[in-house]
Amino acid sequence: MRDLDRTDLDKALADIVAIRSQVAAGTAFQGYGPSALALTGVLALGTAGLQAFLLDDPTAEPLTFLAGWIATAFLSVGLIGAEMRARSRRHHSGLADAMVLNAVEAFLPAGAAGALLLLVLARLAPDSLWLLPGLWQMLVGLGLFASLRALPRPVAWAAGWYLVAGLGVIAASAEGHALSPWTMGLPFAIGQGLLALILHLAPGGDHA
Secondary structure, three states, rough: OOOHHHHHHHHHHHHHHHHHHHHHHOOOOOOOOHHHHHHHHHHHHHHHHHHHHEEEEEOHHHHHHHHHHEEEEEEEEHHHHHHHHHHHHHHHHHHHHHHHHHHHHHHHHHHHHHHHHHHHHHHHHHHHHHHHHHHHHHHHHHHHHHHHOOOOOOHHHHHHHHHHHHHHHHHHHHOOOOOOHHHHHHHHHHHHHHOOOOOOOOOOOOOO
C-alpha cells in the first residue's frame, strides 16, 4: 500500500511539472530586458573599435579576431542572463524557472551550432573562417525566430535583420575573404538596438 501511495505521489508531482511546463510554454516571456540588450549592442561597437585599433590585419590573425568576439559573446550572455533571471522572478513569479528554461532551450540549438562551426572550421578549414561572422549573425536570427512563440511578434523584424545582415556580410566578404571588426560590430549593434527598442515598446517593457 505504501509503495502504491508513493507511485501515486510521484505521478501527481510529474503531472504538476508537466502542467507548469505547458503553462510556461504558452505564456509570453518578459525576461529579456531592453537595457541589457542595448548594452550588448554598445559592447559590440566597443569590441569592433578596439579591434580596429589593435589589429592591423584581422584576416592574418583570425583566431585572435574571433577570440575577441567570443569573449564579448560570453560577457553579453552573462549580462542578458542576469537580467533575464531577475525579470523572470519579478514578472513570472512561480513560473520563472520554467520560463527561463524554455527561453534557453529555444536558443540553445543555434548557440551550439555556432560553437561547432567554429571548432570544425578552425580545425578542418581555417581558410573558411571568414564565413563565421555572417554565419553567426544568421544563427542569431534563427534563434530569435525559434523564440517567437514566447516573444512579441515584432521581434521577427530583428530576427529578419540578422538573417539579411549575415547574408550581406558573407556577400561583402566573399571576394577578398577578409575579416573586419565592423562586419561583426555594426550588424550586432543595430540588431541588439532594434531588439531593445522592440521590447521597450512591448507590454511589460521598461518604460521608465
